[in-house]
Amino acid sequence: MKITLIMPSVGRKPNRSYVKTWQMEPLALAVLAGLTPEEAEIVFYDDRFEEIDFNEGTDLVAINVETYTARRAYQIAAQFRERGVPVILGGYHPTLVPEEAILYADAVMVGEAEGVWRDVLADVKSGTLKRVYRSTDRPSLAGIKPNRKIYEGKRYMPLALMEWGRGCKFSCDFCSITSFYKATYNYRPVNEVAAEIESLKKRVVFFVDDNIGAFPAATKQLFRELVPLKIRWVGQISINLSEDREMLELMVKSGCQGVLIGLESLHESNLTQMNKYWSNRTRDYERAVARFRDYGLVIYGTFVFGYDHDGKDSFELALDFALRQKLFFAAFNHLVPFPGTPLYRSLLEQGRLMDEKWWLNPEYRFGDVVFHPRRMAAQELAETCLAYRRKFYSYSYILNRGLDFRANSKDLFHAATFFAQNLLAKKEVEHRQGLPLGNGNLADCGR
Ligand code: SF4
Structure with a gap:
């Protein structure tokens, strides 16, 4: 076959x-x-x-x-x-x-x-x-063996993607991941993950887990297994773990270089609306991010704009925060109503979706806003996100963030990585914007 x-x-x-x-x-x-x-x-x-x-x-x-x-x-x-x-x-x-x-x-x-x-x-x-x-029940993840031979002859980013767990126990209303897994989490035996990493040629690993710290005791066990492997890794984690010093120490010992944190908003009312109530202490965000950086970890902070309390002021607040905290990367994303999420259903019920199947619309372009925000026009929201991406990745702000000797430029290797990656990210802001969905020279898919 x-x-x-x-x-x-x-x-x-x-x-x-x-x-x-x-x-x-x-x-x-x-x-x-x-x-x-x-x-x-x-x-x-x-x-x-x-x-x-x-x-x-x-x-x-x-x-x-x-x-x-x-x-x-x-x-x-x-x-x-x-x-x-x-x-x-x-x-x-x-x-x-x-x-x-x-x-x-x-x-x-x-x-x-x-x-x-x-x-x-x-x-x-x-x-x-x-x-x-x-597949009705969540299957066991024991014994999974990705067959990476399929990558042979193809040129990917020089990062080995690894998976330990799938899902997330939280229920942010915009998140399709947690809708897919119905707010459950499942993970592989840590010894199998360590053995798989050992078998790889690449020593830089990206854990694709949506929240690698979802179950702290198990996560710590994973990190202990990673220590002898002497790899460098990056991953995604929730901000509440900044309180856990043992976790931070194990992250560093196991080779963590940095983490993506979904900060989402600096307005507590927005966090409540998106059901990220557990993160609803924006006044502590400064302290939390600073603590990761104290451990030498670089931060990719992601913000999302378009909730009911967002106006232009939200962007300025986020940019100030991102510069003050010398974020390695930051995302200034507009809210995207992915189908199957509570956010999608709510916008649909309120009559605020411009196109119920926007992902099939031949006119849709990457970066377009497809719903009516409360405090801004859709077009204004899209344009402001783009403007703030451009600001964040301007040469002066790249330099400003690069001169950070706690994390971004704590040694020559990190400094070189920071500047190379930020210059690439700057270029890709323009490259991604306006990307069509699908390929015009193939038969259309019915719309
Ligand atoms: S914490 Fe992240 S992965 Fe979990 S539900 Fe929220 S957005 Fe999704």
């Missing part, structure tokens, strides 16, 4: 290469390849930087779909289906809106692949592929 795995791109600007920082290893597909019996032949196309051969014979095409890649994924699916090849879609987007995804495929996988992938393959073999494969 031959299986073709595909990682779709978001879209492409004419005559431009793909956004460089989005070219990370597609770990979810390596996990799927690892679940596939060895006797099956696997072909993998990464649509972000290579041509797909639609005429190559195969028994099944499996596409990993996120909301931003849905339009392109449906276009790819259409090409294969025209040639009589069955297509199955899986991932966040088909799980959150299976009734939409099934319109563009022969089958959808709802939930985590571990529970159903072998059934899919057996049904392909017997010619009895079903329309929906639903």
